[in-house]
Amino acid sequence: MKLLFLHGSPAVGKLTVAKALLRIVPGRLMDNHAAIDLALTIFDFGAPGFWELVHDVRCSALNTAAEHRVPLLVTTFCYVEPDDREQFDRFEEIMNRHGGELLPVFLHCAREEAMRRVGNSDRVERRKIASAEGLANYLDSYDFTAVPRRDSLALDTEANSAEAAAQAIIQHFGLNTQAHPPNLS
Numbered sequence: 001m002k003l004l005f006l007h008g009s010p011a012v013g014k015l016t017v018a019k020a021l022l023r024i025v026p027g028r029l030m031d032n033h034a035a036i037d038l039a040l041t042i043f044d045f046g047a048p049g050f051w052e053l054v055h056d057v058r059c060s061a062l063n064t065a066a067e068h069r070v071p072l073l074v075t076t077f078c079y080v081e082p083d084d085r086e087q088f089d090r091f092e093e094i095m096n097r098h099g100g101e102l103l104p105v106f107l108h109c110a111r112e113e114a115m116r117r118v119g120n121s122d123r124v125e126r127r128k129i130a131s132a133e134g135l136a137n138y139l140d141s142y143d144f145t146a147v148p149r150r151d152s153l154a155l156d157t158e159a160n161s162a163e164a165a166a167q168a169i170i171q172h173f174g175l176n177t178q179a180h181p182p183n184l185s
Contacts, residue, residue: 001066001098001101003075003095005088007077008078009138009144011129012108012117014032017105017165018031018076021074027070027073028074029075033128035053038053058091059094062091079147104151104153105152106146114139
């Protein structure tokens with residue numbers, strides 16, 4: 001199993017790139033907001049127990065996917081150093097235990113571009129950060145950076161379209177596009 005770990009700050013295009021990639025390469029998507037949305041049914045955002053549940057759900061899903069040999073799982077994540085190092089290490093441990101590969105991709109863009117994107121209607125629908133003020137607070141409060149791995153691919157989503165980023169990821173990691181059904185649209 002391969003885990004493609006798309007990470008970066010809010011509004012850099014993680015989900016957009018993931019969807020573009022999965023139109024070319026066969027795989028499954030585990031959007032980081034799936035676990036957050038589940039936790040929001042039980043807790044208020046950030047309340048005691050909230051992040052523990054989010055992390056446990058993510059690890060359980062990843063472990064189950066690896067046990068059942070899902071060939072490619074693409075996940076999105078707002079990785080913050082050093083806060084999320086333990087979570088990343090857990091992901092890596094799960095992949096190692098199952099003989100899988102963790103493929104890190106750091107997506108980034110200029111702050112001004114992220115501010116322009118943050119108000120998109122799809123972000124509001126998905127209950128993501130959707131205001132420039134909220135994004136500015138996040139960007140000023142946390143160190144959104146590439147995971148500490150030499151093989152992490154860094155891509156600028158302002159300079160590259162989602163499709164170009166997807167192609168760069170496919171080339172960099174040698175992902176197999178052969179098994180994907182042809183696009184009939």
